[in-house]
Amino acid sequence: MMTRQTPKYDSLRAFLMAAEERHEVFDVKEQFDEELWYTYLEELSGREKISGGRDKAFYRQRMDSLKALRGGTPLANFLQYKGLPKFCDFDCDGTARKDYLKQGYYSWFPREIYRTLWYWRDLCRVQDVPFKYATIRQFADSCYDPSIPMGPDTMNSFWITFSLYLISHYGDTYKWNNFKNTVFFKEGGNGRQRDRADRIKELVEADENYIGSASLRRFAGLTHTVGNLSLVPAGYNGYRGTQPCIKDYFDLSLENLLHVRDGKCYLGESAPCREKNFRKYINTFFLWDYVDARYEVRPLCASHQNQMEEQARTGRLEAKGVLPEKEEIDAMCGVINDRILRRGLFVVAMLRIALGIDAAGREIRPEYAYDGAYRDAWAQWQVSGIYKKIMEEVFLTDATYTGGYCQVTELILQKAAGSPDEKFVSDILAGLSYS
Numbered sequence: 001m002m003t004r005q006t007p008k009y010d011s012l013r014a015f016l017m018a019a020e021e022r023h024e025v026f027d028v029k030e031q032f033d034e035e036l037w038y039t040y041l042e043e044l045s046g047r048e049k050i051s052g053g054r055d056k057a058f059y060r061q062r063m064d065s066l067k068a069l070r071g072g073t074p075l076a077n078f079l080q081y082k083g084l085p086k087f088c089d090f091d092c093d094g095t096a097r098k099d100y101l102k103q104g105y106y107s108w109f110p111r112e113i114y115r116t117l118w119y120w121r122d123l124c125r126v127q128d129v130p131f132k133y134a135t136i137r138q139f140a141d142s143c144y145d146p147s148i149p150m151g152p153d154t155m156n157s158f159w160i161t162f163s164l165y166l167i168s169h170y171g172d173t174y175k176w177n178n179f180k181n182t183v184f185f186k187e188g189g190n191g192r193q194r195d196r197a198d199r200i201k202e203l204v205e206a207d208e209n210y211i212g213s214a215s216l217r218r219f220a221g222l223t224h225t226v227g228n229l230s231l232v233p234a235g236y237n238g239y240r241g242t243q244p245c246i247k248d249y250f251d252l253s254l255e256n257l258l259h260v261r262d263g264k265c266y267l268g269e270s271a272p273c274r275e276k277n278f279r280k281y282i283n284t285f286f287l288w289d290y291v292d293a294r295y296e297v298r299p300l301c302a303s304h305q306n307q308m309e310e311q312a313r314t315g316r317l318e319a320k321g322v323l324p325e326k327e328e329i330d331a332m333c334g335v336i337n338d339r340i341l342r343r344g345l346f347v348v349a350m351l352r353i354a355l356g357i358d359a360a361g362r363e364i365r366p367e368y369a370y371d372g373a374y375r376d377a378w379a380q381w382q383v384s385g386i387y388k389k390i391m392e393e394v395f396l397t398d399a400t401y402t403g404g405y406c407q408v409t410e411l412i413l414q415k416a417a418g419s420p421d422e423k424f425v426s427d428i429l430a431g432l433s434y435s
Contacts (some may be wrong), residue, residue: 007033012112016351017361024344027074028092028224029081031109074221078158081224084200090222094152095237110152110229111136117347118231118284119143119381120150139234143378144284145277148267150231156336157241157248158223165216167390168326215333222337226351227344230285232350233257233266247316252322254290255297255308257281261317279398281295286346286395288404289339295400300324302331342434345407352428353390354383359431386421405434 008030009015016023081092094110114120122140139149222228232240232253240246240253243262257267258278267281268274279295282288292298300307307321324332351357356364370378370385373393381388394411401407409429416425 008111009109011114012109012351012354013357013363015109015349016355016357017363023348024227024341025222025225027221028075028110028229030228032081032090037129040399050176067169073217075162078162078220078223082159091152093154095231112334113226113229113347113351114142114150114231115257116154116383117350118150119378119383120231142231143381143396144231144281148277150236151233151234151238153230153232154223155228155230156219156223156340156351157252158219158251160248161219161333162216164323168329202205213330213333215330215337216250216399218337219333222340223346225340225344227340227342227345230287236266239264243317245322247320247322249304249322251290251297251300251304252307254278254287255311258297259311261311263316274364276398280396282409283397283399283401283413285389286343286350288401288408289342293400293402300335301328303328310320342405345432346379349428349432350387350390353425354387356384358424359428364424366424384421386416386419386425389419390415405432 009018015021015026018263046051074255091107092110094107094114109124111120115122120140120142122137124135124137131218136205138371139151141148142150144150203272236253236257240256241248244264246256256264258263258274260274264273267277275295281297282291297308299308301324303324307318310318310321313402353366357390358364366384366386366387368385370388372389374388374392378388390412393415394408403410413426413429418423419425
């Protein structure tokens with residue numbers, strides 16, 4: 001079994017400078033820092049409300065059983081991650097939990113991605129300590145629109161699809177909500193909780209290929225990579241996960257943001273305003289694979305296509321058809337995987353341009369000074385001037401990019417042309433392939 005570093009990367013720069021890393025498939029779960037959690041354990045275990053009367057040995061034993069996040073299968077890693085104590089406050093997409101003022105200890109990595117790419121201002125008190133220890137906001141504004149606070153989210157949820165697979169192949173005893181936050185290595189708890197954990201563990205260990213098709217297993221390893229992490233309007237993360245007519249599916253979530261079938265106007269009250277904001281949202285957060293040439297949402301499967309058509313006919317959310325058919329699961333996972341990987345490649349490229357790190361992991365230090373419309377508003381944004389120019393003139397618009405990533409890549413090259421950073425940007429984009 002491999003020994004995992006704690007954490008694997010101490011900064012976003014170190015991550016990008018690691019030449020041996022396949023950055024678009026890096027699993028954020030490898031950033032879990034159990035040693036840092038141990039330093040906080042003394043205080044946690046002293047709180048009766050949190051500890052539930054259990055002593056430090058209980059929590060240490062739990063954490064010891066979860067240290068092997070690296071070296072196992074993607075599915076086993078995912079289930080182990082779900083087994084973290086609820087108050088551990090490590091979340092792969094950076095979502096803040098109840099103790100969110102402390103949460104910067106554990107989930108700074110994805111939050112630093114949002115800060116870098118989209119000027120997400122979640123740091124509300126900067127002290128004479130590294131940024132990952134600073135106090136954070138649960139929701140914060142970004143370059144997208146200062147009037148619309150944003151929060152982190154995992155775009156395509158593996159859990160709901162994995163649970164659907166269990167229901168489809170092993171019967172209704174595997175109801176998806178029965179396993180939410182189920183501990184993989186369960187000590188204590190009631191008999192039902194232990195039984196659920198044991199059933200899942202037996203299924204995983206019984207099959208040498210583990211559960212599901214190759215596409216489902218691949219999805220387990222991609223769900224917490226950079227191509228599947230984004231910002232959504234404040235509160236929408238929790239809402240879409242509990243809304244029975246959406247069930248955390250990202251295509252249905254986008255469809256609702258655009259057309260407001262539930263009457264909740266996250267992106268604007270009027271349809272023209274919302275459509276404009278939606279186009280800008282797609283462009284700002286690199287979501288072109290999720291829409292067609294008219295910026296209507298592309299469904300993940302035929303069941304979702306039917307549901308969207310029914311919702312367009314009735315003008316309201318419909319629960320029928322939210323869950324794909326059994327025979328659709330494999331193909332849907334394949335579509336999701338392709339979209340995650342394509343966006344992941346683009347995200348990594350934009351991080352390199354923003355921080356001035358080439359594909360070989362060398363620091364380039366871009367020279368282009370930004371003097372655009374947001375010069376004063378973005379003065380504290382610690383990214384290259386060329387990235388700010390690209391953000392203003394390519395991403396932060398309501399244009400329709402019918403050619404998706406390929407068209408956007410050409411536009412970026414045009415914006416960089418003639419600048420001191422033209423070759424640097426060109427070299428970064430030359431390595432991208434979206435086939």
